[in-house]
Amino acid sequence: MPVNIKAVSTSISSVLRALLKYTRFRIGLAIVVIMVAMSLASLASPPAYKRWYSYPRDRPPRFSLEAIDLLLGTTTNGRPVIYITINALANSLIIGVVTALIGSHIGLLVGLLSGVSKGYKESATVLLIDSFVSIPGLPLLIVLAMSLKDIITIHTLPLILSVIAWAWPARNVRSITLSIMSREIINLARFSGIRFTGIVLHEVLPYVLGWHLTNFINTIIWAIGMETALAIFGLSILSEDTLGTMIYWALNYNALFRGLWWWMLPPVVVIISIFVGLYLISSSIAMYLNPRLRGYAQ
Amino acid sequence: MHPFAKHLVNRTLVAVATLLIAFNISYLLLRAIPASAVDTMLASIAQLGQRLDPEDYMRMRQTLMELFGLTGSPMDQYIAYLKRFFSLDFGPSFMAFPTPARDIVARFLPWTVGLLLVTTVVSWIAGNMLGVFVSFVRNKRLSRILENTAIVLYPIPYYVLSLALIYIFAFLIPIFSLSPVSVPLIRIASISDVVNVVVYFIRAASLPAISIIIISAFGWWFLSSRTLSISTITEDYVVFAKLRGVDIGRLRGKYVLRSVMVPQVTALALALGTIFSGALVTEYIFAYPGLGSLLYQSIIIGDYPIALSILSLSIMGVIISMWILDTVVYYVLDPRIRYAR
Numbered sequence: 001m002p003v004n005i006k007a008v009s010t011s012i013s014s015v016l017r018a019l020l021k022y023t024r025f026r027i028g029l030a031i032v033v034i035m036v037a038m039s040l041a042s043l044a045s046p047p048a049y050k051r052w053y054s055y056p057r058d059r060p061p062r063f064s065l066e067a068i069d070l071l072l073g074t075t076t077n078g079r080p081v082i083y084i085t086i087n088a089l090a091n092s093l094i095i096g097v098v099t100a101l102i103g104s105h106i107g108l109l110v111g112l113l114s115g116v117s118k119g120y121k122e123s124a125t126v127l128l129i130d131s132f133v134s135i136p137g138l139p140l141l142i143v144l145a146m147s148l149k150d151i152i153t154i155h156t157l158p159l160i161l162s163v164i165a166w167a168w169p170a171r172n173v174r175s176i177t178l179s180i181m182s183r184e185i186i187n188l189a190r191f192s193g194i195r196f197t198g199i200v201l202h203e204v205l206p207y208v209l210g211w212h213l214t215n216f217i218n219t220i221i222w223a224i225g226m227e228t229a230l231a232i233f234g235l236s237i238l239s240e241d242t243l244g245t246m247i248y249w250a251l252n253y254n255a256l257f258r259g260l261w262w263w264m265l266p267p268v269v270v271i272i273s274i275f276v277g278l279y280l281i282s283s284s285i286a287m288y289l290n291p292r293l294r295g296y297a298q
Numbered sequence: 299m300h301p302f303a304k305h306l307v308n309r310t311l312v313a314v315a316t317l318l319i320a321f322n323i324s325y326l327l328l329r330a331i332p333a334s335a336v337d338t339m340l341a342s343i344a345q346l347g348q349r350l351d352p353e354d355y356m357r358m359r360q361t362l363m364e365l366f367g368l369t370g371s372p373m374d375q376y377i378a379y380l381k382r383f384f385s386l387d388f389g390p391s392f393m394a395f396p397t398p399a400r401d402i403v404a405r406f407l408p409w410t411v412g413l414l415l416v417t418t419v420v421s422w423i424a425g426n427m428l429g430v431f432v433s434f435v436r437n438k439r440l441s442r443i444l445e446n447t448a449i450v451l452y453p454i455p456y457y458v459l460s461l462a463l464i465y466i467f468a469f470l471i472p473i474f475s476l477s478p479v480s481v482p483l484i485r486i487a488s489i490s491d492v493v494n495v496v497v498y499f500i501r502a503a504s505l506p507a508i509s510i511i512i513i514s515a516f517g518w519w520f521l522s523s524r525t526l527s528i529s530t531i532t533e534d535y536v537v538f539a540k541l542r543g544v545d546i547g548r549l550r551g552k553y554v555l556r557s558v559m560v561p562q563v564t565a566l567a568l569a570l571g572t573i574f575s576g577a578l579v580t581e582y583i584f585a586y587p588g589l590g591s592l593l594y595q596s597i598i599i600g601d602y603p604i605a606l607s608i609l610s611l612s613i614m615g616v617i618i619s620m621w622i623l624d625t626v627v628y629y630v631l632d633p634r635i636r637y638a639r
Binding site: 024031123126127128130131132133134135138139140142143145146147149207221225228229232233247251256257268271272275276279280283290 | 315320328330331358452454455457461465469529579580581583597598613616617
């Protein structure tokens with residue numbers, strides 16, 4: 001079946017228009033757009049921001065337009081907080097999005113396969129999913145991060161996070177698939193002579209994809225949070241700036257108790273706003289997909 | 299064979315297989331850690347100023363390796379560990395040699411279970427009551443405020459909230475102490491000992507407990523029970539009961555709350571199954587003695603007996619709670635599942 005590009009684009013724009021009616025979607029989208037713009041601005045940061053002591057140390061914020069570098073003050077290492085923040089935001093977003101691209105799609109694939117297959121294939125996939133679900137996630141990540149410490153970069157950390165990220169989504173996709181496969185439409189499609197792959201692609205996948213979209217966004221939140229949790233233990237990429245390592249270094253230099261609030265506050269504010277923004281988007285999508293909740297949206 | 303017996307056997311076999319696979323994955327991963335407990339021990343001996351010949355050093359290293367069961371082919375070590383896994387005895391701990399790992403874990407277990415059992419149950423009850431309540435009084439100002447608070451609180455990363463709590467309640471208003479808590483040896487001989495232990499526990503556990511309850515009651519439990527009860531209220535049978543003039547209290551209790559409870563009890567059981575791995579971030583941030591921080595310590599040092607015993611405890615917790623759900627709860631409580639088979 002050829003893909004009708006015009007139909008796809010009109011349906012996407014109608015969904016977007018329906019979503020924009022929700023106040024919470026508009027707020028969430030605005031926050032995320034601001035955050036993405038800030039992370040794009042990180043491309044303009046001067047290379048000197050990475051070097052220690054290239055600026056005076058422990059300077060409080062100064063609100064003047066001539067010196068943007070000192071807008072949010074400097075750290076104890078003499079680095080401008082504003083450039084660290086926007087670079088950290090960009091790196092954390094990359095980690096989140098790449099993990100979601102890898103982990104949630106593995107989950108989708110394994111869950112679908114497990115839901116539509118029968119016999120020993122089904123048992124094997126269920127065993128695999130359940131054993132990954134039952135291993136505690138953060139300790140496993142700590143073990144992985146410790147043993148792979150030498151090769152962790154912004155681009156390999158998402159691979160490690162994906163080892164954990166796929167199991168719960170796979171379990172959920174499996175149960176959604178099972179409930180769809182027991183519906184009458186599947187039998188009807190089978191009796192009408194549609195082949196198995198056709199049934200999976202055209203009857204099952206559309207139902208799962210809506211859930212997959214919200215899960216994709218939730219996986220971004222989860223991955224950014226996990227990176228920060230790893231950083232608290234000093235197991236993230238400490239040589240790069242991410243939101244987690246920024247909090248780690250600020251805590252390490254006791255910024256909280258020495259009164260250097262301008263070092264501690266930016267990563268916390270950025271993390272909370274990106275989480276709230278993404279969560280508002282994902283919950284309004286979930287609301288749009290569940291017609292029973294729609295009337296309660298505004 | 300009776301269908302229930304067949305179902306039981308089936309589920310038990312699957313649970314045992316899952317247990318074995320999960321244990322194998324965690325064993326393989328743990329063996330990949332670069333940290334070596336033997337070298338840590340030898341380094342601490344060298345720090346004491348003991349002068350050792352290189353030959354003596356190597357001989358000592360060899361003895362320690364044999365003592366800890368780290369010699370032999372990987373297959374032999376694996377089989378030895380598998381035997382220990384089934385007897386639930388993981389041998390002596392490396393970092394507190396020769397105390398058995400089991401005893402050390404047992405010492406930390408009441409702290410974690412005490413904290414997490416209480417917080418999980420309290421936040422489950424509070425969150426569900428609030429969520430169901432809000433869905434009844436929708437479009438009122440109070441429910442709007444509660445809902446918006448939850449939407450902002452839920453996505454806040456846990457450690458950020460707990461750092462804020464520490465900053466406020468231990469630094470600005472010093473109600474709780476910042477110093478780390480050490481595990482007292484709980485020896486109960488008189489009533490004053492009991493009182494001491496209780497006071498100690500409350501002092502150490504209340505701040506972490508508050509942080510967990512705020513996040514999970516206001517976050518996940520509240521939001522999920524609200525969503526569930528809103529979609530139940532718009533269900534046809536509830537609308538019909540309302541039109542039929544069913545008493546409002548009965549409608550809320552028997553018609554809405556009961557059907558909301560099925561998925562929520564499932565989620566509670568799964569949450570209770572995960573408490574044996576401890577709350578790693580909580581324990582680390584609040585310096586609270588529990589299985590999570592013990593696990594972290596043992597992973598950093600390379601103390602496999604302790605790490606493996608905690609990991610298998612928590613894996614068993616999750617799998618047993620899933621097994622109970624699959625067999626007893628679903629089969630007995632939900633008639634639809636019983637007849638579908």
